[in-house]
Amino acid sequence: MSSKKASFPQDFLWGVATSSYQIEGAVNEDERGPSIWDTFSATLGKVHNGESGAIACDHYHRWEADLDLMQKLGVNAYRFSTAWPRIMPNGTGPVNKKGLDFYDRLVDGLLGRGIKPFCTLYHWDLPQTLEDKGGWLNRDIVAAFVDYADVVTTKLGDRVLAYATLNEPWCSAHLGYGTGHHAPGIADTAKSLQAAHHLLLAHGSALSVMRRNAPKARHGIVLNLYPAQPASDSAQDIAAARRLDGFFNRWYLDPLFKGSYPEDAWAGYGESVPSLQDGDLQTIAAPMDFLGVNYYTRSLVADKESGDWPRVRAVTVPDAEYTEMGWEVYPQGLTDLLLRLHKDFRSLPIFITENGSAFADVLENDRVHDSARLHYLESHLEAVNEAIAQGVDVRGYFAWSLMDNFEWGHGYAKRFGLVYVDYETQKRVLKDSARWYSDFILRQQERAVLP
Numbered sequence: 001m002s003s004k005k006a007s008f009p010q011d012f013l014w015g016v017a018t019s020s021y022q023i024e025g026a027v028n029e030d031e032r033g034p035s036i037w038d039t040f041s042a043t044l045g046k047v048h049n050g051e052s053g054a055i056a057c058d059h060y061h062r063w064e065a066d067l068d069l070m071q072k073l074g075v076n077a078y079r080f081s082t083a084w085p086r087i088m089p090n091g092t093g094p095v096n097k098k099g100l101d102f103y104d105r106l107v108d109g110l111l112g113r114g115i116k117p118f119c120t121l122y123h124w125d126l127p128q129t130l131e132d133k134g135g136w137l138n139r140d141i142v143a144a145f146v147d148y149a150d151v152v153t154t155k156l157g158d159r160v161l162a163y164a165t166l167n168e169p170w171c172s173a174h175l176g177y178g179t180g181h182h183a184p185g186i187a188d189t190a191k192s193l194q195a196a197h198h199l200l201l202a203h204g205s206a207l208s209v210m211r212r213n214a215p216k217a218r219h220g221i222v223l224n225l226y227p228a229q230p231a232s233d234s235a236q237d238i239a240a241a242r243r244l245d246g247f248f249n250r251w252y253l254d255p256l257f258k259g260s261y262p263e264d265a266w267a268g269y270g271e272s273v274p275s276l277q278d279g280d281l282q283t284i285a286a287p288m289d290f291l292g293v294n295y296y297t298r299s300l301v302a303d304k305e306s307g308d309w310p311r312v313r314a315v316t317v318p319d320a321e322y323t324e325m326g327w328e329v330y331p332q333g334l335t336d337l338l339l340r341l342h343k344d345f346r347s348l349p350i351f352i353t354e355n356g357s358a359f360a361d362v363l364e365n366d367r368v369h370d371s372a373r374l375h376y377l378e379s380h381l382e383a384v385n386e387a388i389a390q391g392v393d394v395r396g397y398f399a400w401s402l403m404d405n406f407e408w409g410h411g412y413a414k415r416f417g418l419v420y421v422d423y424e425t426q427k428r429v430l431k432d433s434a435r436w437y438s439d440f441i442l443r444q445q446e447r448a449v450l451p
Ligand code: FCB
Pocket: 019, 022, 167, 168, 171, 224, 294, 354, 400, 407, 408, 416
């Protein structure tokens, strides 16, 4: 992208993102309690190669060097998550000072290097003790989450620029309780929808406490959103795409922004719909300061005549490029998505809280020539730029991820990092994409100071 064309605002956040379980390791240290991902990873056949986050990138010990690396890259923001089981090992009750202090030091370390902290409170590592009581299926979890949010925001306060309550509740609910591909590994549609409801309720219930503790910070949520597009212009495929939009996007956006579940999806789910209590939807729709958008690909679908709602069949495009995850590289989808959010939902400042790609990297002579990732990054930044030019209020971009890490059910087989991690030695090596991003940020910042 030519820096001439770029119209990113002067105070745009140029960031990288990670999450606690994917990078920290040190799962048995400083009185951290077990999480559902420790349990899930230890269950035969759940994670590729039987891998786990037990060591991961050893970031819990190497955090200072990792912050130095970020400073070297020139990013001005970092999205990380706090680990609930490190801070409250039993999920509720006593706070583990050592766990909380880790994030206290991390935040000061970021600020000291001129990097703005963006904190996600829940990026999937639920304390196992809470799962033992039903996890996200037990409505009591809402109060537990509010207590946890209270503890974290009291400690970190306004030093953090923005707090997201949840990362991708669709994944926690659907993959965790609907298909069983993620922890805790339950496969039941009705349960996934009940879990989704409690996740949203926990989000809405925590906001006022978070605002009280950190009045200058911004408060919001991070959603994974997919433009759902029909594979043909037949009425059936268009209707299928609309159903998929209900399943992925509107099931979360509508309650958050409109205080109601989408009628078509509600009807489609039939008996599986969640039970609600009076006032729940009002709580969920509590005003936010931003929406965090995670975008990786679009969903291209055709109608499927039978099967469970939303009855769609994924369609691949013969000549398109696909990442190692099997996800189509489709930057236009990010522009489409941002314009759609702007048009259909209350216009809030948006952060692109994740965007990135996994490709098979080769480390050779201390270099990784990841031109496919570099191109993905460049074309998606271009797509963000296009949306800004068309009036969408995007305030920042966080590349997923700072470094290769534990990719959930895929273990260490999928590398999303801008920085390569040699898991044998824990050595970090800047990939070409990292060098490009660093240079791009520098050019943007130079542009910003020129008259
Ligand atoms: C997102 C997750 C993140 C990472 C990327 C590839 O769904 O939020 O942790 O796994 O996908």
